[in-house]
Amino acid sequence: AQKITQTQPGMFVQEKEAVTLDCTYDTSDQSYGLFWYKQPSSGEMIFLIYQGSYDEQNATEGRYSLNFQKARKSANLVISASQLGDSAMYFCAMREFFWGSARQLTFGSGTQLTVLP
Amino acid sequence: GAGVSQSPSNKVTEKGKDVELRCDPISGHTALYWYRQSLGQGLEFLIYFQGNSAPDKSGLPSDRFSAERTGGSVSTLTIQRTQQEDSAVYLCASSLRSTSGKSSTDTQYFGPGTRLTVL
Numbered sequence: 001a002q003k004i005t006q007t008q009p010g011m012f013v014q015e016k017e018a019v020t021l022d023c024t025y026d027t028s029d030q031s032y033g034l035f036w037y038k039q040p041s042s043g044e045m046i047f048l049i050y051q052g053s054y055d056e057q058n059a060t061e062g063r064y065s066l067n068f069q070k071a072r073k074s075a076n077l078v079i080s081a082s083q084l085g086d087s088a089m090y091f092c093a094m095r096e097f098f099w100g101s102a103r104q105l106t107f108g109s110g111t112q113l114t115v116l117p
Numbered sequence: 118g119a120g121v122s123q124s125p126s127n128k129v130t131e132k133g134k135d136v137e138l139r140c141d142p143i144s145g146h147t148a149l150y151w152y153r154q155s156l157g158q159g160l161e162f163l164i165y166f167q168g169n170s171a172p173d174k175s176g177l178p179s180d181r182f183s184a185e186r187t188g189g190s191v192s193t194l195t196i197q198r199t200q201q202e203d204s205a206v207y208l209c210a211s212s213l214r215s216t217s218g219k220s221s222t223d224t225q226y227f228g229p230g231t232r233l234t235v236l
Binding site for chain 1: 148150152159160162165167172173176206208210223224225226227228229230232
């Protein structure tokens with residue numbers, strides 16, 4: 001069964017500094033995808049970044065990068081140069097891609113990030 | 118282009134009443150998903166549509182919950198005889214497809230959600 005673990009319920013970071021949000025996952029499949037979403041207080045889930053299990057390069061999207069360590073089954077999100085608008089809940093999610101796998105995402109419990117001025 | 122839209126944004130109902138929640142996915146997205154987010158349970162999968170068919174209803178918590186999708190587009194989630202434990206935010210998401218294993222087609226984009234409160 002899929003499982004996503006986010007061990008940091010809350011994190012604080014100073015504005016303009018970098019922060020790493022941890023995510024570990026558990027799957028026996030070789031083909032899977034890892035996603036990070038941001039959920040501000042308004043409630044909408046905003047897609048940030050994707051990493052495929054066969055991708056050789058770590059994914060990057062602007063100030064977001066994913067530190068993918070396949071052997072450790074970790075997919076940590078790195079936010080560089082934090083901004084006040086980055087304050088939100090961040091969710092790590094996964095789905096497997098083998099034939100017959102469930103199509104839905106399995107989410108971690110989330111990390112509440114607060115950026116301090 | 119337009120994102121996923123959901124209506125109503127808020128719904129307050131009395132215990133025992135039926136409610137309908139609507140989701141309008143991104144145009145051209147063939148896959149549609151319903152999730153529920155509550156304080157105690159986090160994000161839970163409810164049901165998945167590919168086109169108009171629902172190959173995976175495994176997340177529906179009881180037979181009071183049902184969903185349909187018509188024309189490969191709009192979906193309606195219906196909760197009959199609502200209970201207080203149904204109070205949650207109901208999120209809808211869509212993706213271009215669901216089978217390719219590529220981020221460009223499998224990434225799920227979420228709507229703003231419907232906050233349901235059952236009194």
